[in-house]
Amino acid sequence: MERPHPLVTGLKAVVIVAIVVIMVCPLLTVVLTSFASPEAVLWFGVWPSSWTLSAYKSVLGGGIVTRAMTVSVAVTVIGTVASTAVTAMLAYGLTRTRHAPGLRGVLWLVLVSMLFSAGIIPNFLVVKSLGLVDSYAALILPTLVSAFNMVVMRSFFMEIPAEVLDAARIDGANEVRVFWSVVLPLSRPVMAVIALFYGVSYWNAFFNALIYLNTPTKWPVQLVLNQFVLQGSPLDQMENPDIGATAPQAVQMAVVVIATLPILLIYPFVQRHFTKGMMLGAVKG
Amino acid sequence: MTQLTTSGGSGTTSSPASAEEVTAAPRSATPSLGTRIWRERYAYLMVVPGLVYFLLFHYLPLAGIVIAFQDYSPFLGFAGSRWVGFDNFLAFASDVDFAATIANTLVISGLQLLLAFPLPIALAVLLNSLLSERVKRLVQSVVYLPHFLSWVIVISVWQQVLGGAGAVSQALQAAGMDPLTVMSDPSTFKFLVTAQVIWKDTGWGTIIFFAAISGISSELYESAACDGASAWRQIWHVTLPALVPVISLLAILRLGDVLTVGFEQLLLQQPSVGAEAAQVLDTFTYFRGVRGNDWGIGAAAGLLKGIVGTALVLGANRIARRFELGGIL
DSSP, rough: OOOOOHHHHHHHHHHHHHHHHHHHHHHHHHHHHHTTOOOOEEEETTTESSSSSSHHHSSSSHHHHEEEEEEEHHOOOOOOOHHHHHHHHHHGGGGGGTTTTHHHHHHHHHHHHTTTOHHHHHHHHHHTTTTTTTTTGTTTTGGOOOOHHHHHHHHHHHHSSSHHHHHHHHHOHHHHHIIIIIIHTTTTEEEEEHHHHHHHHHHHOOHHHHOOOOOGGGGOOHHHHHHIIISOOOOOOTTGGGGSSOOOHHHHHHHHHHHHHHHHHHHHHHHHHHHHHHHHHHHHH | HHHHHHHHHHHHHHHHHHHHHHHHHTOOOOHHHHHHHHHTTTHHHHHHHHHHHHHHIHHHHHHGGGGGGEOOTTTTTHHHHOOTTTTHHHHTTTTHHHHHHHHHHHHHHHHHIIITTTTTHHHHHHHHHHHHHHHHHHHHHHGGGGGOOOOOHHHHHHHHHHHHHHHHHHHHHHHOOOOOGGGGGGGGGHHHHHHHHHHHHHHHHHHHHHHHHSSOOOOHHHHHHTTTTTHHHHHHIIIIIHHHHHHHHHHHHHHHHHTTHHHHHHHHHHHHHHHHHOOOOHHIIIIIIITTTTTHHHHHHHHHHHHHHHHHHHHHHHHHHHOOOOOOO
């Protein structure tokens, strides 16, 4: 390939740098602000003149944010395990459509569900009539299985050579055994991708908690974040007596940082697997 | 990518199974239905939890649609509430918020199709033209990141940078100027929403185009270069034509989704700009139905959206099929 014109190269570099700055600077601003001490002046609105960890101390000192983090972590872990397990079982069962009468109908039921949604209110009424309102189960059960994830997993399972599975069956393994000892070990990459998909969506989930939880002490961190940072209502003074002493903006940003941290921690894995998974899906088609 | 999975789904079902059929079909004595079911009992067992989930949380709610035709009261339930025919739909159509709700939904959707949709294509082509693999990887990991942040976090970050008390405003005030008002200005709100979508999802949107670009044979570029085509002309005559099928498919699917605009994103920002600028069909359903206890009207608005939306998705798929671009079912 001929060398591109230096002017073109320069222009590209400017655009790339601009993009990176636009993406990174806002996040950096948030992190820097969270370390500002109460009496600090923010130079250019960004760089604190004096630094402190007091925002983090007050937020993690056992108040509502600490509790919300616990709720979010628990819901994410339990939800991810449950969702991945149920999705994998469903996906494997539905690879048997040719052998088990009726399963083709179940497959269609799942696929067709991607085309419509009954809507917010009918869904709310079902959750309510199941007695799940104000329970943590309401944060998991209504979004337990994603049809999209099931389809991705199923098409991965279908790629496993039939001879491998038949060999296990001839050795007397039943389908549960085949699934557990043959299919799952061969499917680690897709299991990782799907588990990450579920994990991120449980961590980020906001709306279900908003409509199904009435008790603020049960709130996950996204809801606390909304109430405290976006709607500007103070965290309960009784729960966090230090808050008055800290620059409120620093405290707000500390909550943002804490709520983002888990995503940042798993991001390297996420990026590798997700893009691979997306490519996988794309190439498959 | 949507097309892929499902067409992959239906495509793959037939292929491995056909091999199975060849061995099974010639046998004259087919086992009885009962035997076949018993033999696959574990497959049925594994399907049960997932099936129950879909029935409970996707199909059972369909029954709740009836309240769109009722003067629903939670105390009386479905059975006790009065039937009112299409009154809820008429009430929705003559509601003071009706015109703004429909207009906001369509304008925001249109802006996103016009401004946010083309950017991933441009970014993918740009990144693909970079010679250094390391720079490309680095930029990719930066631009994908916001896709994984929740809307609450994204809006908090924007608030901190562009809000009235945010970084830019503080800097402006230090220089003796007025603080910014973009985060709470109803007149520019639709552009703000579009800009947020661009910031959050442009990077992620490039992935599907990367997949398409990586499928282009390098011979095409080599022969174009031999014919003296510049880098620009190679993009114009080789890369973009190869992307046309993906672009058309995504555009059609997006059109099928025209009534769905970032629900959480709008819900979260409605308090700061007001309903006049930020009410869309989904938020109307939420505020009227769930919050305002106007169950009937909320359900009617939701049902209207559901029917038109499903029809559009099906129509979009049909068009995609007609042009042989694939489809989701």
